[in-house]
Amino acid sequence: MMPHQSSSLDLGLSLGGLTSQGSLSSSTTSGAISPWAAALTSVVGDVMARRDAHAHAHAQHQHAAAAAMMDPDHRGAMRASTSPDSAAALSSGDSSSKRDRELLERTGSGGVRSDEEDGADGAGGRKKLRLSKDQAAVLEECFKTHSTLNPKQKVALANRLGLRPRQVEVWFQNRRARTKLKQTEVDCEYLKRWCERLADENKRLEKELADLRALKAAAPSSAAAQPASPAATLTMCPSCRRVAAANHQHQKQQQCHPKSNASPAAAAVTAAGSVVPSHCQFFPAAVDRTAQSSWNAAPLVTRELF
DNA sequence: CCAATATCTCTAATTACGTCA
DNA sequence: TTTGACGTAATTAGAGATATT
Numbered sequence: 001m002m003p004h005q006s007s008s009l010d011l012g013l014s015l016g017g018l019t020s021q022g023s024l025s026s027s028t029t030s031g032a033i034s035p036w037a038a039a040l041t042s043v044v045g046d047v048m049a050r051r052d053a054h055a056h057a058h059a060q061h062q063h064a065a066a067a068a069m070m071d072p073d074h075r076g077a078m079r080a081s082t083s084p085d086s087a088a089a090l091s092s093g094d095s096s097s098k099r100d101r102e103l104l105e106r107t108g109s110g111g112v113r114s115d116e117e118d119g120a121d122g123a124g125g126r127k128k129l130r131l132s133k134d135q136a137a138v139l140e141e142c143f144k145t146h147s148t149l150n151p152k153q154k155v156a157l158a159n160r161l162g163l164r165p166r167q168v169e170v171w172f173q174n175r176r177a178r179t180k181l182k183q184t185e186v187d188c189e190y191l192k193r194w195c196e197r198l199a200d201e202n203k204r205l206e207k208e209l210a211d212l213r214a215l216k217a218a219a220p221s222s223a224a225a226q227p228a229s230p231a232a233t234l235t236m237c238p239s240c241r242r243v244a245a246a247n248h249q250h251q252k253q254q255q256c257h258p259k260s261n262a263s264p265a266a267a268a269v270t271a272a273g274s275v276v277p278s279h280c281q282f283f284p285a286a287v288d289r290t291a292q293s294s295w296n297a298a299p300l301v302t303r304e305l306f
Numbered sequence: 307c308c309a310a311t312a313t314c315t316c317t318a319a320t321t322a323c324g325t326c327a
Numbered sequence: 328t329t330t331g332a333c334g335t336a337a338t339t340a341g342a343g344a345t346a347t348t
Binding site: 127129130131166167170171174178 | 336337338
Binding site for chain 2: 128148180
């Protein structure tokens with residue numbers, strides 16, 4: 001599965017740096033600001049300035065409450081907090097199960113509630129939050145920088161947006177899923193077009209083969225002049241279906257695909273582990289997709305093939 | 307040191323809500 | 328006004344990693 005990225009993505013964000021003015025101060029022990037923190041700060045600054053013009057008073061109230069509830073550091077160095085509820089549960093020695101705590105978080109008891117939730121029914125019904133354009137823009141910008149969040153980033157972002165950390169987490173999960181789905185669609189389209197192209201190529205080669213056979217049949221006299229020489233025999237490579245002349249003199253076919261000892265450049269290993277002959281490598285996906293070991297690393301690009 | 311347990315985060319699949327044509 | 332499609336927030340289940348007991 002995916003390795004945990006907490007250490008590599010650690011912002012060094014200090015929640016204490018969240019000032020009441022809404023500015024996000026990010027600092028590392030070295031004093032350098034990470035790219036993610038810088039992006040968050042600038043994006044949040046731009047978008048939130050507009051947002052705050054409308055909802056500053058209410059947001060401040062929320063953020064103050066959130067800051068009071070959410071301090072992941074108080075739980076110790078190693079265990080990160082996902083929700084204020086779980087933090088509270090742990091710090092109070094609560095032995096309730098994970099599901100219980102998740103239920104608690106969902107129902108919002110003791111946690112931070114968003115504007116939308118405040119207006120929701122309290123009967124436990126699933127009330128769907130609609131993220132504002134500004135919230136979505138901030139999340140989107142952050143996603144561009146990093147598709148995953150460490151706990152500190154999550155809490156900081158949640159605080160800034162007036163959302164629960166869980167909501168930020170869910171948004172990133174769904175965003176990754178959408179990205180992957182889109183990439184899959186792109187890949188699917190790409191493969192479809194390759195398939196069509198190969199079918200065309202196959203047709204062309206079969207026609208070429210038929211022509212050659214016709215040519216051979218039409219000129220039997222020249223073949224008869226050299227009856228002992230089967231050099232004109234045409235064979236087709238079972239793998240790539242290319243036509244090749246066979247050298248029967250030594251009962252050795254002209255090898256279309258030199259066996260495994262061939263130079264590394266002669267064969268590329270596909271993702272499935274099969275060997276693709278070098279002259280069959282007009283399907284680049286067989287090669288370059290091996291480098292895409294993870295979806296996160298696969299950029300959503302339309303390959304320029306045609 | 308090792309096993310059991312707890313907790314976290316992730317993906318994948320699914321559900322359900324809100325919007326819009 | 329109703330309805331179906333669609334986008335997406337939220338839920339669920341299960342797996343892997345890591346810390347704690």
